[in-house]
Amino acid sequence: MPDVSGSSDEEDEGLFSLDPEADGEARITGVVKGKHIVTPGELVTSDSTWMRGHGTYSVGTSTYSSVAGTITRVNKLLSVTPLRGRYVPEVGDHVIGRIIDVGTRSWHVDIGAKQAAVLMLGSVNLPGGVQRRKSESDELQMRVFLKEGDLLNAEVQAVFTDGAASLHTRSLSYGKLRNGYFFSIPSSLIIRSKIHTIELPGGVDLVMGVNGYLWLRKHTQQLGEQGVSITRLAEEAGWEIYSDENEYIAPSIRETIARYANAIKALEYGEVGVSEARVIAAYEASKEYKGVGDMVENDAKRRIAQQALVFIQ
């Protein structure tokens, strides 16, 4: 039988060291990411002292990988992080979702995860302030606030045992989205950071959902910037937060939005992780293409991704 050339790769030869006595460094930092790739069915360790996390399974005392990815260990917990995969919600994630269903006292929201998330009527800010009580009439007019197809940004409030998420929009930075353009990239390409609403040069805001859903919109003054006192913010938030009407968006802004969108799609094409610095770098690199439409060529995408790669994160 012929020999397989690919498997004789030198870097893959040595097994990732998982000797519990030899991890002096690991104990200090807590987390060590092995850049060694494991594939389904591969033996991770035959040492039974390790705890088995996500992406692994055990036969007897041995631990095997169940996905293709890299080994992550936190103290005694071993898990394998898949290279690709659906978005897995975590509490506190800033996500963008689309309403797929209006139920009784809750909305179902597609956030690109295994299951649809729920947004309870009690977890949204309704016109009239935070203190407002939700009445029966609110239950009846839920479709007035959010209906099927509406886009919103929200935070993951809780994750149920089966992996489904519950969302909330109880902050003025969350809520219905308008004045912009939606597109999605694989969630694995989003680099997590503290802030996921980014003000970009050119009068454009980017809302970068951790779930890989993105929203590019015309920069608008948030309520907090309009000189309303912070204590009255919630009261000022009236019906306009559920408005479906777009403001006037100048052609130049529209073009900038399209340019940013194509720049991010170029990063996706090159499988480059997306962060604020890289989006701006890709945007700058895209300026050598005069027409925004020229950026859809694969050659252009490759060049833009290459230039953005200079930024480590």
Added chain:
Amino acid sequence: MSRPEIYSPEGLRIDGRRWNEVRHIKCAINTHPASSDGSSIIEQGNTKVMCNVVGPAEPTSSSGGGGAKSNTNSFANENKVTLSVKATVAPFSTIDRRKRSGNDSRIQEMCLTIQHIFEEAVMGHLQPRSQIVISLYILAQDGGMLQACINAASLALIDAGIPMYDYVCACTAGMHDTEVLLDLNRLEENDMPFLTMATLGATRKVSLMQLETRVGVDKLEPMMAAAMSGCHYLRQIMDAQVRKHGKNRLARVGA
């Protein structure tokens, strides 16, 4: 000149292979990143299959179709994932071009077979109330359609990051008089009894064995042994491809 010689006295087959050589294999993963969660293309000789995996996702009421989503979903299994397999045979996949109806019973049977294989291989209990749709596109047929479909689905599921116990690899083996031949092409398939075997990774666990023709029971064992070693060899090739892709990806995502 009569019919082409299936197996020459010198030990060469029609396409110049020895008995234990598989056809040339080319495979790639993540070929359609925009339209699916996991995708793959595999070419085994002149047989070419493309696979797209969507999921695990919220089940739709018409399994996999773009049907309306309802709140009370009868398709959602509370305990494990729902798998559905669809296969499309391209009209240009054989020498004579003809339109194929969507409900060919042979294709449906193949889909069901593949579904059963992957229900065992995928760790379905980790994804309750969700659905995985495996779409197979048979672009060219030259024997070994089932094996190529299984291998393609296996790669696409791994690309989608779905937890599995191991690769599922499939290979065919036939019996020409007393000689075992590995990985048959279409001409050979039509001429001799053959079986398709799928194993779970490089183990001796058989997840599928399909034999549709009559063969002496004494000949079964050498065929099975050959098919199994073929499966193990395929795993090496597929694994090398997944690793190569993963290494490239790690270098670029960088975080």
